[in-house]
Amino acid sequence: MLIDVIDDFEIFQDIKKDWDCVYQADSQAQFFLSWIWFSGWLEMLTQPWLILAAKPEIPGASYVAFFPLKLVLIQKDEGEFDTELWMAGSSMADYTGFICLPGYEEEVIPAFSAYIQQHLVWSNFNLQNILETDTRMLLLLRSFSGENLRFINRHIEQEEDNIDNHIAPYVSLTDDWEQYLQNQVSANTRQKIRRLLRQVENSDEFYITHVNAENVESHIEILLKFWKLKWSEKKGDQCEVIIAFVRAILLHCFENNCLYLPVLWEGNRPLGAIANLVDVTQKSMLFYITGRDETVKNLPPGLILHAHAIRYAIQNGFKIYDFLRGNEQYKYYFGAKERRIQYFIAQYQDCQENKLDVRTLAAAFELTVEKHRANEFSVAEQGYRQILATQSNHPEALYGLGVLMRQKGEYHTAENLLKSLLEVQPNSIKALFGLGNLYQTQGELSKAITAYNQVLTLQPDAIAAYNNLGYSLQQQGQWEDAIACYEKALKLKPDCIEAEINLANALYAQGKLSKDKHAHYAAMNYDLATKCQELGDIKTAIVYYQQSIAMNPNLAEAQSNLNNLALVLQAQTLHETASTCDQKALSLT
Structure with a gap:
């Protein structure tokens, strides 16, 4: 079995046909592994993502399985980075996993396992939000091997409201609405649902609207406004981030004909809304997010909208109404049964060397530079060295570490690093400028002047190079040339404070100020x-x-x-x- 790595969105788009074929044939597939979901979600991800794509070793063979993953960079207090492997849908998908054509599991699972262990760099592999019915994920874990590898079965419960997010209630739908009411809900709930739906449907005051091209944005904003009122305090700084993600996801799902979003109204006043994701292939409707006016006491918007959605699902041939994660009591009014969500962590007790996955280097470098600018030298040095352990010719890390070594007074190391950068990028202005600064600090003014002149040959408008060149010339007593450099810097940037001060100081030294x-x-x-x-x-x-x-x-x-x-x-x-x-x-x- 061949494993390809897809980490480019354009290539991902090219495999849509194979993905849809596998998804339609896979009885364990669910919406959060669908093409529609990932075609929206991957573009929103800020972390590097990759999809393991498996196909038989036959010329022209199509892909038979897909495993979406992402890489999360973790920085420890002392500066060392760890790469964690996560399921790609984690944080916004209630379920994760992989999809596979029936009959290929015995070949695909060992191939995925081997690739993850042999070719990806990670310390923890977080297999989060796995449905207990997904037996293949357990087989995947069992195929992992290694004396320094251990497995943790993690369980998290929200203590303040006693909601267990590792339970996923769902309703198995019948072929008939009345049959559903008769057989799957209590007599009291059945009576209440009938009464409330009649009250809305026979009223001139209450009514329900459904999402369409004209109202999609306003319907989504109604829902998100209600959600924010309820959750903003608890979610804190993450509230707006979540709202932005949800808004984009719902719009994407609407554009792909898989959003069911009814709003309950009283006149011109919205009372509540729910957003359900529609999976036509798997005949399921997934309740994703809701919001309601908490001040309404005489009518339960949530109960009405869920009943309305379940009736719609039955009438359109759906087999599952999935309440997703969380065992809130109201979900059981509709005859919900339970599935459990599992969360495993595969963990190396001794980290794999000191390297990073190359896909995380950009994020690692950005964090390292932040530490450097904050003068956290030991932390920054650890970051630069770890990046270079992964990619020895990383230009920015060579330069950053070279500057840092100069700041620490380790001039010989700094010089070697900057020269190494010049071997990678022969015309690197940053490397030449860094060497100029280094030589200037060491008092090797002739070398500094040569380096700054090389910078100016490559970039004639380099203001800092003119200023520094002027200072080196001044130290050698070449006053007129120094003054000319300061004046050139000020011509390029009239508000260059350092050049102005240096020019004034040079004139003062000559008695001309x-x-x-x-x-x-x-x-x-x-x-x-x-x-x-x-x-x-x-x-x-x-x-x-x-x-x-x-x-x-x-x-x-x-x-x-x-x-x-x-x-x-x-x-x-x-x-x-x-x-x-x-x-x-x-x-x-």
Whole structure:
């Protein structure tokens, strides 16, 4: 059995025919594994996803099974990343699993298991929301092997309202509405349903509307408004995120003719709404989300709308009305029976090396840069090194770690990393700029000047390179050339504060800065020194504090800060700190 990995949405679209064929033939398939569901959900996923697609080793063979998965990146406090494997539908799908043509299970399941263990990088595999009737998932788990692999059967119960989300009530529908009422609900419920439906249907005041092209957006917003009123406090910051996902999902389902969304009205006032997902292939209707006006006391909108939906389902030949997860009491009024949801975790007790799945590198790099910019150097270093352990020629990680090593004072390591980046990208402006900063810090001004000139050859409008080149030239006493660089930087960016200050300082050193500007530029030097101090760049802060005092000896605060920093620098024997240029250079990533 061949296993292909599909992780591109366009390729996913190309396999629709095979997917639909498998789905229609699979008796254990359910809506959250349908093409319609995933064609909407995959585009919403922020995590990397992949689909394992199995087919016989025969030329021209079609796919016979599909297993949707996603990769979730977890960062530990010390900075190390773990990759967790999850079912792709997790978080918004009440059921997960895989689909398979009948008769291929014995070949497909070992093939899926082997691929997951041998070719995917993960520490935990979360098999969440598995229906107890899905016997194939248990077979999949049993096919996993390894002494350092253990399995956890997880159960979560919502304690505050005692709702068990590992129970999924459902109603087996009969062929006739009256038969359903007679045989599957209590006499009291039967009487209430009949009375309430008659009250709505025979009333000029109450009525039910159904979703269509003209009202789909307004119907969805009515539902979501009611839902938000009930759940916003409990869901907190996640409330708007959930609403955005649900809105997009419902619109997608409507566009694909699988949304049933009735709204109960009293005049112009909506009283409640429910959204059901319609699975014509599996003859099931799934209750997905509801909302109602909690102030209504004389009429139960939920009971009316569910009864209305069940009657519609029976009249249209559906066999299952699925209440999905949660054993709320009202679901049993409709004659619901129970299925259980299972949640297993396959866990490596010793993580697989220090590598990541390549699909997670973009997210890992983004998180690492955040830590770097926050000066959490040890955490950032761990992140960069783990990325490079996975992909040794990762350009951004080579650069980021090179900058970080320079900030730590490990100049030789920093130089090697930046040179490695130049081997990967010979014209890397970031690598050349980083080397320029490194050489400037070490006092190797000729090398720094060469590096900055290489940057400017490749990018003639690189403002930071002109500013830094000017500073290196100034250190060599090449005042006119330095001033020309500062002026060029200011021509490109008139509000470049550093270039303006450096130009003023150069003119001051030559006695060319008018005295009436001394106090002004003393204050600017002081402000820049303070910013460098806040960034932890002590050496540069000292230089600008010294300049501010030279221009205005009455700046007592500058003298005080200078004295304090001199003591700090004196005690700092093991490491040197970063320059402001590094912070700017890092932002280029």
